[in-house]
Amino acid sequence: MKDSYLKWFKGKVKKAMTDYNMISDGDRVAVGLSGGKDSMALLHVLCLIRREVPVRYDLHAIFVNPGWPMDIDTLAGFCRQRDIPFTNKLTDIGEVVFNERKEKNPCALCANLRRGAINNTARDLGLNKLALGHHLDDAIETFLMSLIFTGQFRTFAPVTYMDRSGITLIRPMVYITGKTVETFVQRYNLPVVKSLCPVNGITKREEMKELVEMLSDRYPEFKTRFLTAFQTLDPSNLWPPMTGRDWRRGGAGEKN
Numbered sequence: 001m002k003d004s005y006l007k008w009f010k011g012k013v014k015k016a017m018t019d020y021n022m023i024s025d026g027d028r029v030a031v032g033l034s035g036g037k038d039s040m041a042l043l044h045v046l047c048l049i050r051r052e053v054p055v056r057y058d059l060h061a062i063f064v065n066p067g068w069p070m071d072i073d074t075l076a077g078f079c080r081q082r083d084i085p086f087t088n089k090l091t092d093i094g095e096v097v098f099n100e101r102k103e104k105n106p107c108a109l110c111a112n113l114r115r116g117a118i119n120n121t122a123r124d125l126g127l128n129k130l131a132l133g134h135h136l137d138d139a140i141e142t143f144l145m146s147l148i149f150t151g152q153f154r155t156f157a158p159v160t161y162m163d164r165s166g167i168t169l170i171r172p173m174v175y176i177t178g179k180t181v182e183t184f185v186q187r188y189n190l191p192v193v194k195s196l197c198p199v200n201g202i203t204k205r206e207e208m209k210e211l212v213e214m215l216s217d218r219y220p221e222f223k224t225r226f227l228t229a230f231q232t233l234d235p236s237n238l239w240p241p242m243t244g245r246d247w248r249r250g251g252a253g254e255k256n
């Protein structure tokens with residue numbers, strides 16, 4: 001029973017990796033390890049899959065330390081057990097976001113600084129890919145956040161090449177829901193290290209999480225339908241770009 005679940009979970013990750021060509025022979029893959037359930041599950045599953053696929057890749061876990069207290073020993077121990085090198089990148093992100101800039105909306109700045117720090121660390125370590133623990137719920141929440149707060153249809157892609165750092169971002173758990181990741185973490189007793197971020201749990205993203213859960217309680221296929229929509233988007237089903245001439249500004253045939 002336990003093994004068939006594991007097989008199923010690994011199968012979903014392998015499928016996303018194959019469908020989007022995430023890893024090639026010889027890749028040196030950084031794994032963003034925050035201590036949360038998603039990235040702990042990601043590192044665990046990438047270690048397991050590595051033993052089963054013909055493609056050879058290195059793994060290296062990176063924790064971007066914002067400067068507030070954190071149980072680093074658990075993260076380091078988790079990597080040591082799996083023989084994965086671990087880098088604890090100490091930064092002053094917490095200080096900059098909360099004391100220097102006193103941001104009203106700190107999450108965006110924090111995420112930006114964290115992204116820069118992890119990319120630079122990965123590049124300095126000679127790694128060419130960066131795996132993040134985003135899953136299907138994250139992709140849906142990002143889509144709804146963009147739609148509701150900025151009026152745009154957009155979300156992150158399974159694979160993104162970043163020009164500036166030359167690193168390719170990959171999201172191997174993009175076919176899996178958050179609940180499934182949670183079950184996986186519980187079943188295999190993976191440790192989770194609590195973040196001491198002062199705004200933990202009271203963000204706009206939390207509102208989106210509630211909205212997604214409400215919709216998927218009401219429409220059980222909601223998340224899988226969203227995945228299908230992401231995979232099969234046909235721009236011709238949307239409005240075309242506005243190419244017409246503005247007749248209010250004295251176009252042909254108009255009396256000025």
Ligand SMILES: Nc1ncnc2c1ncn2[C@@H]1O[C@H](COP(=O)(O)OP(=O)(O)OP(=O)(O)O)[C@@H](O)[C@H]1O
Nearest residue numbers: 032033034036037038039040062063064132133134
């Ligand atoms: N401090 C960090 N150091 C390294 N990687 C990080 C850090 N914070 C986040 N990440 C990476 O970015 C991904 C998405 O981050 P996000 O803040 O959305 O966390 P999350 O969805 O709660 O995931 P997790 O459960 O892994 O914390 C994480 O899964 C992880 O791979």
